[in-house]
Amino acid sequence: MLLSVNNITIAFKSKKVVENLSFSVDRGQSLGIVGESGSGKSATALAIMGLLPPTGRVTEGTIELDGTDLLTLLRNQENYRGRKIGMIFQEPMSSLNPLFTCGYQIKETVLQHQAVTARQAEAQLTSLLEEVQLTRQLGERYPHQLSGGQLQRMMIAIALAGNPDLLIADEPTTALDVTVQAAILELLNKLRRSRNMALIFISHDLSVVRQVSDHLVVMYRGRCVESSSVAEVFSHPRHPYTRGLLACRPRPHLRLLYLPTVKDYMEERPDGTIVEKMPDNPLLGATRGSYSPSQFDPLLKVENLTVSYQNQINVLHSVSFEVFPGETLGIVGESGSGKTTIARTIVGLLPLKSGKIYFQNYLLGKARPRSVTRQIQMIFQDPQGSLNPRMTIGEALMEPLHIHRLYSSRSERRQAVIDLLTKVGLEPDILSFYPYAFSGGQKQRISIARALIVRPSLVIADEAVSALDVSVQAQVLNLLKSLQQQFNLTYLFISHDLAVVKFMSDRILVMYRGKIEEQGIADQIYQQPQSEYTKQLIQSIPQYV
Incomplete structure (x- = not known):
């Protein structure tokens, strides 16, 4: 066996993050490790590479590569790191040196x-490229001159530069278009076969892991809760956590009213027992009825919208669409298709080159009355980047109320914030905390609360769940649907993930290179796509069954 991990326990200071974990992988085989953030997946990979931070260490067990316990090598780790074991990290922009060309960095390796x-x-270098x-x-x-997919391919080339026997891929596709x-998944499979190389593929998404793995290890809070072949896990999952993970990903062929979550399948007691x-x-299992076109005038109307950067290159070309009260219009497309540009132009963060935008029949220009700006709010992709780290959650949520002069006193504003936090599933005692104290899912709930606190009519969600684990993603999507019913909201929902857009949307608009490829009712777009690009998007959706 090439790699054998035997009963390892990993601790950061006194806190155990991985307990009694065992697995093995041989040459030519692929092992998938799946679980939510905080389950210990990345810590396990870093332990194998000998890259745990100073506060972390393997306190028990062995990690054997070709019969050698890597934990005993200490100072000689460079003899296997990069040579025997290569690693692809989740964020290529943080892994590559911005001061050198990508080719130089491959050649250096x-x-x-x-x-x-x-x-x-x-x-x-030429051969690896x-x-x-x-x-x-x-x-x-x-x-900075390459796309996300090109950057990840560069990272794969660097990982292969030492001709490793084992390649570890830690969430290598999380931020990529479908x-x-x-x-990338097809490339990894091809490389594994051609090089007879072992592959450990780490992800939070079972549907992705399935495409590259022979065997699966499912982790929850540092422990392995299920370990079996891919076919066995998908056909007969034994642990309730695994069943929850399988259920919570949107199924495009169904028109579900609610996404199952892990909590629907298991309960964790205070002592940790599941x-x-x-x-x-x-x-x-409840399904939505078929979509009926609105009989009302559009809430938002975009006519021949053209946007350029520095008045040179057009990134949007004569885009036109309407959004009706109470509906969700999904915008789907890969990076660079113009989705975010549409959103930012509508809320006034980008100037338009030509065209018109009407909101409630009011023509939106550079100067917008406060009554209009309050009615259009946006949930951004990165909640960490959109929350002020110097402001408490209470300050961040009450600030829009003060700006828009809602409620007459601070106590009334505070009560309005508390009421909304309860509706988005958060406790009122978080008001005095700062953003760094919260998980990704909690931060996104706070961002949703901030967008809704001023009682808008139109909410634009720009990749609002793309950075979340599938289980947390399901919770946030259900929350958005529930809030839409409670507050009679209209959504413009933007994502590169057609499965997510299909679950959320009544109608879908498909973007490609700044132009609309097609638009129509969500079920019709999925079942009878007219554009070749839309067909490609549908074929790229990871499948569970």
């Missing part, structure tokens, strides 16, 4: 781990 001349390293399906010219570019994700629940939520 070759020289570090192989006894070759500079000319031989140059030849290997071809292997990951990139041109030699792209190697001359700096990281079409790019499908290409108890299986029989799903008893009356909404489970």
Whole structure:
């Protein structure tokens, strides 16, 4: 066996983050490790690589590579890190040096781990770029000049530069479009077979792990709760946590009213014991009725919208659409298609080059009355970046009320904030805390509360769940639907994930390179796509069954 992890326990200071974990993988095999954030997946990968931070250490167990316990190597870890084991990290922009070209960084890795001349390293650079399906010219570019998919391919090339026997991929496709994700997964499978290399693929999404793995390890709070072949896990999941993970991803072929969550399948007692629940939520399995076109005038009307950056390159080309009261219009497309540009132009963060935007029949210009700006609110993709780290949650939520002069006193504003926090599933005692104290899902709930606190009519959600685990994503999507009913909201829901857009939307608008490919009722777009690009998006959706 190439790699054997035997009963390891990993602790950060006195807190155990992984307990009694065991698994193995041989050459040519692929092991998937799946679980939510905080389950210990990345800590396990870092332990194998010998990259745990100073506060972390393996307190028990062994990690054996070809019979050698890596934990006993101490100072000689460079003899296997990069040479025997390569790793692809989740965020390529943080892993690549912005001051050097990508080609230079690949060549540097070759020289570090192989006894070759500079000319031989140059030849290997060309070969590696071809292997990951990139041109030699792209190697001359700096990281900021490449797309997300190209950056991840560069990271794969660097990981392969030492000819490793084992490749660890830690969430390598989380931030990628579904079409790019499908290409990266196909590439990893091809490389594993051609090099007879072992692969450990880490993700929070079972549907993604399924496409590259032979065997699955499901982790929950540092423990392995299920370990079996991929076919067995998907056909007969034994643990309630696994069943919850399988259920909470949107199914595009169904028009569900509610997404199941992990909490529908299991309950965790105060002592940590997990108890299986029989799903008893009356909404489970309930479907929505067919969409009926609105008989009202549109709430938002966009006519021939064209937007350019620095008045040079058009990033939107004559885009036109309408959004009706109470409905959800989904906008789907890959990065660079113009989705976020539409959102930012509507809320006034970007100027338009030509075209018109009407809100409640009012023509939106550069100067907008406060009564209009209050009615259009936005939930941003990165809640950490959109929350002021110097303001408490209470201050961040009461500030819009003060700006828009809602409520006559501070006590009334505070009570309004408390009432809304309860509706988004948060406790009132968080008002005195700062953003850093919360998880990704909690921060996004806070961002949703901030958007709704001024009682808007239109909410624009720009990739609002793309950075969340699938289980947390399901909770937030259910929350958005519930709030839409409570507050009679209209949504403009933007995502690169067609499965998520299909679950949320009544109608869908497909964007490609700044233009509308097609638009129509969500079920019709999914079942009878007219555009080749839309067909490609549908084919790229990871499947559970």
